[in-house]
Amino acid sequence: xxxxxxxxxxxxxxxxxxxxxxxxxxxxxxxxxxxxxxxxxxxxxxxxxxxxxxxxxxxxxxxxxxxxxxxxxxxxxxxxxxxxxxxxxxxxxxxxxxxxxxxxxxxxxxxxxxxxxxxxxxxxxxxxxxxxxxxxxxxxxxxxxxx
Numbered sequence: 001x002x003x004x005x006x007x008x009x010x011x012x013x014x015x016x017x018x019x020x021x022x023x024x025x026x027x028x029x030x031x032x033x034x035x036x037x038x039x040x041x042x043x044x045x046x047x048x049x050x051x052x053x054x055x056x057x058x059x060x061x062x063x064x065x066x067x068x069x070x071x072x073x074x075x076x077x078x079x080x081x082x083x084x085x086x087x088x089x090x091x092x093x094x095x096x097x098x099x100x101x102x103x104x105x106x107x108x109x110x111x112x113x114x115x116x117x118x119x120x121x122x123x124x125x126x127x128x129x130x131x132x133x134x135x136x137x138x139x140x141x142x143x144x145x146x147x
Contacts, residue, residue: 056128059089060101065119068118073116074114092117
């Protein structure tokens with residue numbers, strides 16, 4: 001899993017192994033992710049590592065910078081399900097600079113595009129990785145009862 005974190009104007013990559021180096025990884029890992037869209041960078045792609053883990057990606061907020069010009073800024077998104085076309089999910093202007101999403105889940109890879117406006121526009125999201133192969137206590141108890 002690779003994630004980008006906004007630092008000034010650049011995006012820094014963080015690897016999951018950097019966050020958890022012990023052999024006892026919990027069954028759920030949550031990492032916050034963010035990016036900036038602007039006239040110099042109109043597209044950003046979030047990709048999860050190609051592994052056997054289940055990946056969930058939730059968009060939390062999209063907000064307009066105070067330095068952005070007073071014009072319509074349209075952000076579109078497309079996810080990894082099929083050959084999807086970008087769908088506009090936020091229209092921002094100084095009178096409405098922030099859009100919050102309580103539960104907008106997308107399947108990685110996710111591509112964000114600034115379709116209109118010059119930005120900067122900031123996107124905040126959450127990447128959750130689940131390990132479906134780990135046994136829970138209930139599974140172990142059921143196995144003991146059967147055996």
